[in-house]
Amino acid sequence: MDKKVVYSGIQPSGSLTIGNYLGALKNFIGLQDEYNCLYCIVDMHAITVPQEPKLLRKNTLDVLALYLAAGLDPEKSIIYIQSHVPAHVELMWMLNSISSMGQLQRMTQFKDKSKKSKEVLAGIFNYPVLMAADILLYQTSYVPVGEDQKQHVELTRDLAQKFNARYSDTFVLPDILTPKSGARIMSLQDPSIKMSKSDPDANSFILILDDEEATRRKIKRAVTDSLNSIDYNDEQVGLKNLINIYSSFSGKSVEEIVAMYDGKGYGEFKEDLADVVCDGLRPLRERFKEIRADKEYLEKVYKEGAEKASYLANKTLRKVYKKMGFIAK
Ligand code: AQP
Secondary structure (H helix, E strand, O other): OOOOOEEEEEEOOOOOEEEHHHHHHHHHHOOOOOOEEEEEEEEHHHOOOOHHHHHHHHHHHHHHHHHHHOOOOOOOEEEEEEHHHOOHHHHHHHHOOOOOOOHHHHOOHHHHHHHHHOOOOHHHHHHHHHHHHHHHOOOOOOEEEEEEHHHHHHHHHHHHHHHHHHHHHOOOOOOEEEEOOOOOOOOOOOOOEEEOOOOOOOHHEEEEOHHHHHHHHHHHHHOOOOOOOOOOOOOHHHHHHHHHHHHHOOOOOOHHHHOOOOOHHHHHHHHHEEEEEHHHHHHHHHHHHHHHHOOHHHHHHHHHHHHHHHHHHHHHHHHHHOOOHHOOO
C-alpha cells in the first residue's frame, strides 16, 4: 500500500522562533520514513503582511537552510518554495468559490492579526483558503502543525467535504498532527499570547538563529511572577511556558522538572533552562551556517523540489478544472 501523505509549511515572514521549531520543524524530521512528506516554504503566505523584498528573499533561503540543517532530507521528502508552484494560487481561487465569508471571519488568526494592523488586507482574510489549497493539492492525510493552526486544518476539511459533495470525490480529508509537547509556546513577555516571529518586541521570542548570549539574556528577562516557587499551574503562566520549553528541549517530563527544582529559585531554574536551550540548538545553529553558505546546493534542492511538487499538484488541479466545468486546453 502507498504511504500516506504528510504536508506542512512555514512562512518566511521573519527569522524562525523556538515556537516554530518545537511546534513544527522538530516534528517534521521523524515523519520522513513513515510517510510521503512535502515540506514547503510558504512565501505566498508571508506576503499577507507587508514584507521588505530583500528580506523576504533572505528569509526564504534561511528557512530552506534551517529545514536541511534540522534534518529534512531532499532524498526522502519534497522540499520546495510555494511561489515556484503556481497551482497553489490556482486552486485557492477555485476554493474561494465555495468558501463562506462568515466562516473566514471566525478564524482566530484573522481576528488577532487584523486587530494588530491599521489596514486589514484581503490577503490575511484569504490566508486560510490558500492554506487549504496547499494541503488539498497533494491529497494530504496529515498536517503536522502547532495547535494554533488547528482551526485552519478544520476549515480545510470543511472545504474538502463541500467540494467532494458538490463535484464528486476529489480530495482526501486531512487531519492535524500536533506534537505532545511544544504544541503552543507562548511569548516570553506576555504569556497570554503565542510566541511569534513577527512580534515587534524581540524579547518576546528566542530565534533559532539567535546567538547564545541573546538566548540567555532573553530567558533571564522572561516574565514570571512573585511567588518564587517552581510549580506548573495556570496561575503561573509565564513559568508554565518556561517549564514547557525546558521539557521540549530536554525530553524530561514536567513532573520531573518540577521535582528537580523543588525549593529552588527562578534564577537557578532560568540559568539551567538557558543551558538546555543553548545545548539543544547548538548543533542546528552550526549546521545552518555550513548549509546556508552553499548557494548551489540550496538552488539544486529547491529546483528539484518544485519539479516534483508541480507534477503532483497539477494532477489534482487538472481534475478540479474538469469537475468544475472548465474547458481543457
Ligand atoms: N508559538 C508557537 N508554538 C508552537 N508552534 C508554533 N508555530 C508558530 N508559532 C508557534 C507553528 O509554526 C509553524 C509555522 O508557522 P508559520 O510561520 O507558517 O505561521 P504562524 O503560525 O503565524 O507563525 P508565527 O511565528 O506566529 O509567524 P508570524 O508572526 O509571521 O505570524 C506552524 O505549524 C505553527 O503552528
